[in-house]
Structure formats: C-alpha cells, structure tokens
Amino acid sequence: MSEVVRQPRLAEKRESLAALTGLRFFAAAWVVFYHHAAAALPTRTPSGLRNAASHGYLGVNFFYLLSGFILAYSYAERSASVVALRGTRRAFWMNRFSRVFPLYFTAWLVTAPFVVAHRLATDAAPLMRVLKLVVAAVVSLGLVQAWLPGAHAWWNPPSWSISVEAFFYAIFPWVLPRLLSQRTSRRGLALVVWMSSLLVPILYMMFGVGDLQLAAVKYQPLLHVPTFVLGILLADVFHAQLADPANGSRVLRRPLLLGALGLGAIALVVSRPVSAFHPLIHNGLLSPAFAAVMLAVALKASPVSVALSGPTLVRLGEASFGIYILQAPLWLVWRKNVSGLSSGVDFAIFFVMLCSVAMVTHRAIELPLQRRLRGFSRANPSSG
Numbered sequence: 001m002s003e004v005v006r007q008p009r010l011a012e013k014r015e016s017l018a019a020l021t022g023l024r025f026f027a028a029a030w031v032v033f034y035h036h037a038a039a040a041l042p043t044r045t046p047s048g049l050r051n052a053a054s055h056g057y058l059g060v061n062f063f064y065l066l067s068g069f070i071l072a073y074s075y076a077e078r079s080a081s082v083v084a085l086r087g088t089r090r091a092f093w094m095n096r097f098s099r100v101f102p103l104y105f106t107a108w109l110v111t112a113p114f115v116v117a118h119r120l121a122t123d124a125a126p127l128m129r130v131l132k133l134v135v136a137a138v139v140s141l142g143l144v145q146a147w148l149p150g151a152h153a154w155w156n157p158p159s160w161s162i163s164v165e166a167f168f169y170a171i172f173p174w175v176l177p178r179l180l181s182q183r184t185s186r187r188g189l190a191l192v193v194w195m196s197s198l199l200v201p202i203l204y205m206m207f208g209v210g211d212l213q214l215a216a217v218k219y220q221p222l223l224h225v226p227t228f229v230l231g232i233l234l235a236d237v238f239h240a241q242l243a244d245p246a247n248g249s250r251v252l253r254r255p256l257l258l259g260a261l262g263l264g265a266i267a268l269v270v271s272r273p274v275s276a277f278h279p280l281i282h283n284g285l286l287s288p289a290f291a292a293v294m295l296a297v298a299l300k301a302s303p304v305s306v307a308l309s310g311p312t313l314v315r316l317g318e319a320s321f322g323i324y325i326l327q328a329p330l331w332l333v334w335r336k337n338v339s340g341l342s343s344g345v346d347f348a349i350f351f352v353m354l355c356s357v358a359m360v361t362h363r364a365i366e367l368p369l370q371r372r373l374r375g376f377s378r379a380n381p382s383s384g
Helices: 018-036 047-054 058-075 089-122 126-141 157-180 186-207 211-219 221-243 255-270 278-282 287-298 303-308 311-318 320-325 327-337 344-379
Strands: 076-079 082-085
Touching: 018 047, 018 058, 018 287, 018 303, 018 311, 018 320, 018 327, 018 344, 047 255, 058 076, 058 157, 058 221, 058 278, 058 287, 076 221, 082 157, 089 126, 089 157, 089 320, 089 327, 089 344, 157 221, 157 320, 157 327, 186 211, 186 221, 186 278, 186 287, 211 278, 221 287, 255 287, 287 303, 311 320, 311 344, 320 327, 320 344, 327 344
Parallel strands: none
Antiparallel strands: 076 082
C-alpha cells in the first residue's frame, strides 16, 4: 500500500509513470468506501454500486500488484539476459522504511488513545490490560500483525496490509534477480503464479471452517506473494514493450482494448453481491484484470491516462498512502466528535477531510522525514 509511483534517486533516468500515481487515488478511495461508506449510502443507491463498495477491499489487491510492478520498474538493472538489483540491498530497505514508517507511526500514535480506552473498558484485570496493550503495540510497531491470525485488527486495522508489504520489501532484493533472469516464458510463468494464489482459497472453500481459518487465508503474507510476483513479471512485460514496441504483444499495441477488457472483468465481478467465492476474489482472482488496466494506463495511449496524469489527481495519488493508513484513526476521531457516518453528506465531509489531512501530512510529515532518514543513512554508511 505504500508505493508512490515516483522513481528513487537510483532510478532518476526512468520515466515517471504519473498516470499510475493518479490511479492510486481511486484504489485508496475504493478501500475507504468499503470500510466506511456502506451505512452512509442513500437507500436509493443502485445495487450494483452498493456491491462495488462492498468489494472495496480489492483496492489492497491492486496495491500489491502495483507494488511489485513499480519496484521492479524502478530497481531492475538489466545487462544482457541478467537482471540485478539497482543499488544495494541496504539502500533499498532504507528507502522503503523512510517512505512507509513516518506516516505509519503517526497513524499508530493517533490510534493509541482509542486502543487504550477500549482495553480499559473491556478488560477488568489490570495485568491483562497491560499485557494485551504491550503485545498489541509490539506486534503493530514490528509490522508482524498479518502473520498472527486474528491480530490484523489489534491496533489500526488497515495497517495489516503494510505488514504484508514489509514482507515483500524484505524478500524483493532476492526475488527480483532470480525471477527476471529466468528464461522461461513470462506468460506461462505468470499463469502458474496466478493459479498458485488461488490454491489455498480453493482448499478453504472446500474444507475450511471458522473465522480464524478465513482470517489466515485473507491476511497471511505468504498467500499474497503471488500477486506481488505477478506485478514484478508485469513490469518485465512492460519493459519489453517499451524496448521494442513493434515486436511486442498485439494486445499491448491496443491499450484501450486491453484496459476495457480488464475493467469489464472487474465490473462483472464487483457489481454482484459478495458470494461464497469471496476468499478467491480477496486473494487474487482479479489480478489479471487489474494487470490489464495497469498496463493500459502505464502505456499512456489514451485520454484516460492523460486525465490520470493531471496535477490534482497526481497530488491525490501521492497522498494515497495517507488516505489509506489514516482512514481508521481519523474515523475514530470523527466518531468521537461528530455523529458517525449516518448519511451520504456525513461521509462526503469525512472523505474530503481525510483527503485534505493526507495531502497535508504528505508534505509536512512524509516527505521531510523521508529526506531526513535517507540523509542520515547516506551520512552513516556503516550504521546498521
């Protein structure tokens, strides 16, 4: 959830993919609608739109795919048929940490008083209160909440996906060269990877019972690695298309058709009520459709890409991590001081406030601390 589509210093010569940055805003907004808009939608809202809002968790799936795509696009150093990580592993990890943790920690602090109040209200034994608070704090600050079934919502619930992203960052320097240096067919490899993302959800649908097992299927980081890997493979396809458009895929030469097919598949699924296939949808069923839309937008051959590259949408896209990670803390503040999201007007005001705060924190917290942390890392090359 944390990739901004802007190249790091080591990849300054790479072309900026501003349209994907604009697209990030809509993915983050979809997740916010999923969490907070259901009760606020007017009763006359068409069922298709209600169903689409109830599938907003798919914005996270999109972000996993985009994360693999952008990291591979930015950090893949190609020489003949060999692919290596651009720069050092340490520099990569520091870039990721400086990008994610400042605002993540800000959201953690805003949420803290509400978590403490909840524990005081629900746990009678003082020792149990302290113990649960300490465990929840350590798990969430350590970015390991997604590894423990049931722990994903212990502090700031949407932050479970950042726990998954942290695992992606940890393995990326090893996955990238080994994956993209393979001479296997990219299409065949992508098909195998995509099908592997559906295996455990299918097994759960056949044999699984209970909420704890479902939580493990939905939030376990290992089960989202295929989507991240698909994003890396997608970046390789994109690179090949840019390097030699004449010999590229016929479908990629028609990005409007590609994007329309992807959007059509997404609309077909999300316009229907949440069904028994929810585990499959949650864990990557629509990854190929998201990949089609992503490629169509990145190829910049349509008015849609031009619109998504506009300055307002790019600024909102740059603030999309704040929109995502601050949604729960700000909703807690809103619920405490206002009346809750009881109407469409209430939600509209809340959403505008959320976007405004995210844009301010992007400029006032994210960017300054990111520069400071990276500067500290360069000034202390042997630290850590």
